[in-house]
Amino acid sequence: MAEVPVGRRVAYWRGRRNLSQQLFADRLGKSKSWVDKVERGVRRLDRFSVLHEIAGVLRIDVQLLLPEGQQPQPVGPTSLVMPAEVEAVQLALERYELHGLCPAPDPPPLDVVRKSVRHAWAAFQHGRYPVVVRAVPKLLRDVQAAEVAYRVPAERVAETAHLHGQAYLVASALVRKLGQHRLAWIAADRAMTIAERAGDILLTGLVAGYAGQALIGVGRARSAVELATLAATALAPGGAAYPEHLSVYGHLLLQAAIAAATIGDSTTVRDLLGAAGEAAQDLVDDHNHYWTAFGPTNLALHRAAAAVQLGDGDQAIRIHQRDVDPDLLATLPAERRANHQLTLARAYAQAGDAGQAGDALLLGDQLAQAEIRCRPIAHTVMTDVLRATRGTPPPPVATLAEQMGVGS
Structure with missing residues (x-):
């Protein structure tokens, strides 16, 4: 099956599993028409997340859907922030450093910690959430170790607590954007306790x-x-x-x-x-x-x-x-500007103007891609835009919706 297109491979394995197009579509949460277009090659199937969903329903390895040596091109949410990266942040936030019982790890130099905190904030305000999500676990470990190690003089104590609080704060801001509100509250609560130590x-x-x-x-x-x-x-x-x-x-x-x-x-x-x-x-x-x-x-x-x-x-x-x-x-900052476009998209959707709402999402995506593709509220707005659009949505909106993983 080395030269068989992806859609034909899907059809082959669906037949092997004795699934009708309708039953297969139901298990995927798609329409029968969507499955038919995929299998006939009318609709491209190159999103990593969808390929994994299909492979899961068919109970096969995802590589069996692809020509030998070819890798799926990850676009959309999975190419920006991976679930494993969010889980790593969650583990970092749920971890307690019992330095009174266990030896503290060696901290990096304070100027390195200071630069890391500044970099995390700058990346967040530029809407580069994938950069921040990958940096947060190590950043939290570093600031925790720094506050334990740098206990003199008094000025250094205050600064390390300040950096520690900021690290938890940027973590809270990040996971809230990703829709992880319980984690956002945990991080903010930790930051509050630490900020009081900073004076x-x-x-x-x-x-x-x-x-x-x-x-x-x-x-x-x-x-x-x-x-x-x-x-x-x-x-x-x-x-x-x-x-x-x-x-x-x-x-x-x-x-x-x-x-x-x-x-x-x-x-x-x-x-x-x-x-x-x-x-x-x-x-x-x-x-x-x-x-x-x-x-x-x-x-x-x-x-x-x-x-x-x-x-x-x-x-x-x-x-x-x-x-x-x-x-x-x-x-x-780019995050603020893209967030405003998301606000406008919601406003136009409320006003019944799906075209302007879609344009606002497109502009927001240009300003800070992750602000649109990673936020659950943006996915909700895009769903509303697609439902309110008469006929086929404009190609740029349809492409963005596909990249976001939002179906019509």
Whole structure:
């Protein structure tokens, strides 16, 4: 069968297993038409995840579906973040370092740890989640060992705790993007404890914001509002405040607003966004202090996101058209810009404009591929776009859907 096409191989093994096209399609969760097109070679079959699913149903090794020496070309989610990589992060987050009972491993030099934490944050904000997911397990081991080893002088103690807290924070941000909300909460909870050891109220405030995001993910949006609002109140500037302070304060208000929108509390959303607007005016420009990217532009993005959470896609679109300056938007990290395109895709889908929603997903994919292909919410939006599209979707949208592993 060396020269037999993939579709013919599927048909051969389906026959060997005495499966009709309909029964085979049912077990795959596909349509009979999809199976027929695959077997006739009308539809390409080159996604690694789908080949594995087919091989699993047929109870054969995946290589039996391919010509000798040929390897499937992994595109879509499996080529970005593999399940084994997420599991490695989970194991790292669930591991306890009992240095009081066991000897601590030798830590890397502190400047190496410092660079690793900066690199992880930068990769995350560029939307390079595959890079971050592969770095997190080692990063957590390194910062844990560093905090145990570098206990003098006092300044070094504070810095190692600060780096330790940041490492757990970026881990929380990452796994939340991947839809692993329980893990996001575990990481944020660890980061909160460590941040208090660092003695930095801004780091503690930053952690509270990310913990609020994790709480939303596990269905505790009211608790998220309470946590972020409490932290923002504690950090409220009494007078002139330096940019880092305003950035974390504003970040907390934005997270509280999104949480309030999740439970449909439009009055609280308005009040929180208003307070964030005052902080953004004092800050003037969008800066990335404490990795927040807080400022007037990011505020407008969160106004649109809150409108979408409240179910008002038309309002979100108006905010984008009226308040988001394209030139200023271009200065924000790629993750923020791609996330905004995902917000717009949701808004257009709510407004019944599948074409514009698909275009927004395409643009988001160009800005930060992983933000669209790795996030469950993006998969949901793409499913909505395909269902709302009359006839065949435009080729670029159809291709992206296939790469995301989203069927029509």
